[in-house]
Amino acid sequence: xxxxxxxxxEIPFPPQVNLDNKLLSLMGHGITDVEIHFLQIKYTAIGVYxxxxxxxxxxxxxxxxxxxxxxxxxxxxxxxxxPVDKVLRVVVIKEIKGSQYGVQLxxxxxxxxxxxxxxxxxxxxxxxxxxxxxxSKYFKKSSVITFSFPANTATAKIVFATEGKEDSxxxxxxxxxxxxxxxxxxxxxxxxxxxxxSSLANTLPV
Numbered sequence: 259x260x261x262x263x264x265x266x267x268e269i270p271f272p273p274q275v276n277l278d279n280k281l282l283s284l285m286g287h288g289i290t291d292v293e294i295h296f297l298q299i300k301y302t303a304i305g306v307y308x309x310x311x312x313x314x315x316x317x318x319x320x321x322x323x324x325x326x327x328x329x330x331x332x333x334x335x336x337x338x339x340x341p342v343d344k345v346l347r348v349v350v351i352k353e354i355k356g357s358q359y360g361v362q363l364x365x366x367x368x369x370x371x372x373x374x375x376x377x378x379x380x381x382x383x384x385x386x387x388x389x390x391x392x393x394s395k396y397f398k399k400s401s402v403i404t405f406s407f408p409a410n411t412a413t414a415k416i417v418f419a420t421e422g423k424e425d426s427x428x429x430x431x432x433x434x435x436x437x438x439x440x441x442x443x444x445x446x447x448x449x450x451x452x453x454x455x456s457s458l459a460n461t462l463p464v
Contacts, residue, residue, distance in 0.1 A: 261273065264284055264287065264305075266287045266288070266289065266303040266304070266305065266349075267289050267300060267303050267351065269303040269349045269351065269400070271284055271287060271303070271305040271347060271349075272284070274307070275307045275345050275347065277307075277343045277345055277406055277408065278343070278408060280309065280343055282307035282308055282309055282343055282344070282345055283307060283308065283309075283310055284305050284306070284307055285306055285307065285308045285312070285458060285461050285462055286305075286306040286454055286455075286457040286458030286461050286462070287303070287304060287305045287306065287454060287457050288303075288304050288451045288452070288453030288454030288455070288456070288457050289301070289302065289303050289304065289351070289451060289453055289454075290302045290304065290450055290451045299352060300351045300352060301350075301351055301352050301354065302348050302349060302350055302351055302352075303348070303349045303351055304346065304347070304348050304349075304443065304451055304454045305346070305347040305348075305349075306344070306345075306346055306443070306444065306454060306457075306458060307344065307345040307346070307347065308337070308342060308343075308344055309342035309343045309344075309409070311342050312337065312340050312342050312462070313462070315336060315337075315340040315341075315342070316333070316336060316337070316340075316462065318336070319333050319336075324456070324459040324460040325459075327458075327459035327462075328446075328447075328455055328456050328459035329446075329447060330446065331445070331446035331447055331448070333446065333459075334444055334445055334446035334449070334455065334458075335445075335446070337444055337458070337462075338437070338440050338441055338444050338445070341409050342409050343406075343407070343408055343409045344406075344407040344409075344440065344444075345404060345405065345406050345407070346404070346405040346407075346440075346443050346444075347402060347403075347404050348402070348403040348404070348405070348443075349400060349401070349402050349403075350397045350398065350399055350400060350401040350402075350403075351399065352399070353396075353397060353398055353399055354397050355395075355396060355397065356392035356393060356394065356395030356396060356397055356418075357389075357392060357393050359392055359397060359403075360388070360389040360390075360391075360392035360393060361389070362450075363388065363389070363392070363439065363442065364385055364388070364389045366438075366442045366450065367385055367435060367438045367439055367442060368385060370438040370441055370442065370445075371434060371435070371438055376434045380432055380434075381432055381434050381435055383432075384430060384431065384432030384434075384435040385432075385435050387428065387430075388416065388428065388430060388435070388439075391416065391418075391426070391428040392418075395418055395420070395426075396420070397420070398420050398421065400420075400421065401418070401419065401420035401421075402417075402418070402419045402420075403416065403417070403418055403419075404416070404417045404419070405439060405440075405443075407436065407440055412433035412436060412437065413429060413430055413431050413432075413433065413436050414429075414430040414436035414439060414440070415427060415428070415429055415430070416428050416430065444458075
């Protein structure tokens with residue numbers, strides 16, 4: 259794979275990232291946005307990095323068209339659950355307060371957990387810690403939130419990087435919360451970024 263940056267809405271994404279000495283490839287990208295009075299407001303650009311081994315877990319979908327895959331939530335469930343390293347790189351396009359992002363994440367993750375009856379006190383506490391982590395942050399343009407999901411653990415790590423400040427990080431040790439953060443971004447037809455889901459469906463070589 260080349261070393262040239264991949265441009266996602268004028269935001270550069272490296273074609274590969276390193277997680278625990280393993281190179282992951284950019285397999286999908288997109289944006290989060292909202293339309294208000296016919297104006298498209300873009301909030302973040304997203305890059306999805308996966309261990310190329312992911313393909314060996316997706317044989318069941320061989321021969322399916324990208325259009326079919328984009329509508330197949332089981333396909334994305336298989337991506338989420340595949341025992342391979344995953345990294346989500348989220349870059350800020352429109353400045354917002356970290357607390358606003360935290361509330362969006364909290365509401366979405368809580369709803370996903372409640373649907374499968376997994377929102378207990380431990381999940382509530384873990385989610386509160388994640389929201390608290392974002393509470394004091396300011397998401398300047400080009401700030402980066404990196405979510406790392408190593409294959410050998412059910413936990414996650416979140417790193418926030420912004421110009422002029424030291425990186426800050428938090429471990430998400432609750433497996434249910436970590437899993438639903440992953441699902442918020444990768445959960446097929448219900449994911450936060452349809453363009454990212456479409457990109458994955460077009461890129462993954464199944």
